Amino acid sequence: MAEDDKERKAWLSRRELLRRAGIGTAAVLYGGAVPKTSVAGPLRFHGREAANQLKIIQWVHFVPAYDKWFDNTYTKIWGRKNDCEVTVDHVNLTDLPARAASEVAARSGHDLFQHLSPPAAYEDQVIGLGDIIQQATKKHGPMKGLARRSAYNPKTKKWFGWPDNYVPDPVHYRRDWWGDVGEKPTTWDAVSRAAPKLKANGHPIGIGMSNELDSNMALIALLQCFGAYIQNAEARVTLNTKATRDAVNFMASLYRRGMVSDVFAWVPSSNNNAMLAGRISMAMNAISIMRTAETQNPSLARNLAIAPVPKGKQRLGLEHVMGVYTIWKFASNKRLAKKFLLDMMVPTYNGHFLNSKFYNFPGWPGAVKNIKRKLDADPSGKYGVLDTISRTATTNVGYPGFSNAAIDEVFNTFLIPQMFAQVAQGRKSTADSVSETTKEVQRIFRKWRNRGKI
Missing domain, CATH: 3.40.190.10 (Periplasmic binding protein-like II)
Incomplete structure (x- = not known):
């Protein structure tokens, strides 16, 4: 940026x-x-038991080649140079x-x-x-x-x-299916126009509204595209705005008119699996979808494209992780x-x-x-577009402020996906869902402000 x-x-x-x-x-x-x-520290051991141990825990990477290199090459070489046995748990x-x-x-x-x-x-x-x-x-x-x-x-x-x-978070979409309806997902208006046509052709859109990371990232990015934020640069809650309500209404309409029905029960791999199985025509995800398609289904990969997050009032997404x-x-x-x-x-x-x-x-x-x-x-x-996405359309959770402790709690209790889901499922009005979510976010911010962390 x-x-x-x-x-x-x-x-x-x-x-x-x-x-x-x-x-x-x-x-x-x-x-x-x-x-x-x-x-x-200098190289100190060779051909004997290491003098030190280092224990690391991290995720099972969505690009398996990375874990193979990290575990079996990178950490082994580093360990020999540093008299250290490195163990990595995933x-x-x-x-x-x-x-x-x-x-x-x-x-x-x-x-x-x-x-x-x-x-x-x-x-x-x-x-x-x-x-x-x-x-x-x-x-x-x-x-x-x-x-x-x-x-x-x-x-x-x-x-x-x-x-x-x-990790930049592009849109993945099926060029062939979007071409059939004469659209590209360059703006949220274009997504809205294409969605019912795609669904009618058996190719709905898939954006999660579940208690999981990908839904969190996609929906916070959507808020930002509409000009809405959880907080401002001074760590003051700013969620209850017309821009937030517009984003929530947009998503509810998109779900009814053009999305796959099971997005409320998704887990982080669900959009990957749905796209790779040919069930959806668009997903917001890191390049693991494209990379997996390249190795498992090259013909599918040829019909996949990646692009920046669609533009609303602005084009402003999040990192994927x-x-x-x-x-x-x-x-x-x-x-x-x-x-x-x-x-x-x-x-x-x-x-x-x-x-x-x-x-x-x-x-x-x-x-x-x-x-x-x-x-x-x-x-x-x-993949060249990732450079543009990383420089111009990728922000942190909690932008324009810092990812503070209150944002951490809001993110990991999935308040934003719940706010969207309640409206899309018809369980609450937009006004009530946004207002009640804002009150809970404000409570969390007060707690962490009282602890001296924001």
């Missing part, structure tokens, strides 16, 4: 001034020098929140925990990561705005997470955990970007050089 370009230009200007003066950049950027003690993304809660309750678990939405509610249970954030920024320049807002609390001045990656690592205060090996995180990004994040097949975009844009060129080099010719 424009703010990222401004930050990078300002950073480059300061860096050049400091270079000429012979001064390091970190002191100016963060008000302090780089720590004298680095978390780096759990389904739907199980991550409960697993995090159980580790905190037991004060025992993994050294590194990867969350898929900003875990601001755990700020008091994790260590600050400002020192390694500073070192990565010295190398690569400013992190992306959505990454900063997903890992930093401006009230407490704490970097509670390490936002190594975010926000990868944020934390280090618990009770972690056994905090020093090596911090080194592992820093080494993911410095000197480069290129291996993670390429082995995820363009799924994992770097939290620091400078950590992967020539992203557009890499995307354009894919033989399918379809």
Whole structure:
């Protein structure tokens, strides 16, 4: 987005001034020098049992090739270099929140925990990561705005997470079926026009309204396209507006006129499965749909296209998932955990970007050089648009504010999908659903404001 370009230009200007003066950049950027003690360490063992252990937990990646590379190549090489046995446990993304809660309750678990939405509610249970954030920024320049807002609390001045990656969230659609009705999903008005025709042809649209991550992301993105937000930049609740009601009414109409009927019971893989099975003509999802089609059904992949979120009042979507690592205060090996995180990004994040097949975009844009060129080099010719989506139409949960603890709770209690579903199912009026949801959101914000977190 424009703010990222401004930050990078300002950073480059300061860096050049400091270079000429012979001064390091970190002191100016963060008000302090780089720590004298680095978390780096030399190669110390070969052909014997490692002296250290590092335990990591993260999701089962939707691009299986990434987990294979991360588990069997990346962590093995890193471990040999750092006298460390690295173990990686994978759990389904739907199980991550409960697993995090159980580790905190037991004060025992993994050294590194990867969350898929900003875990601001755990700020008091994790260590600050400002020192390694500073070192990565010295190398690569400013992190992306959505990454900063997903890992930093401006009230407490704490970097509670390490936002190594975010995932652009394009629209997937069937070019052949949309061509049959003479439309493309470039605007929400076009989607509304096409939906009943597509459904009549047996190709309905699929956008979830369920208590799950994909529904959350899609519906918050829809709100933003209509000019509605959960909060403003000052962390004040702004949900109860005409723009919100317009978005909710739009979705209810779209469901009645042109959507598949089971969206209220979807799980995160449901839109993938529906698109890959030929049940729906459009979904809002990361590129896992396209990548899976390329390997399992090449003829389907040839008829799939990806595009930015449709434009309403504006074109403004969300990241699909926000990868944020934390280090618990009770972690056994905090020093090596911090080194592992820093080494993911410095000197480069290129291996993670390429082995995820363009799924994992770097939290620091400078950590992967020539992203557009890499995307354009894919033989399918379809992925170049991700560069535009990442730069112009991808924001954090809670935008235009930070992903604070209240937003974390609102997101993980699925209040936004419930607000939409109540109206689409005819259980509540639009006014009542929006008003009641707003009151609950306000209650959550008051709780976290009273705790000093916002």
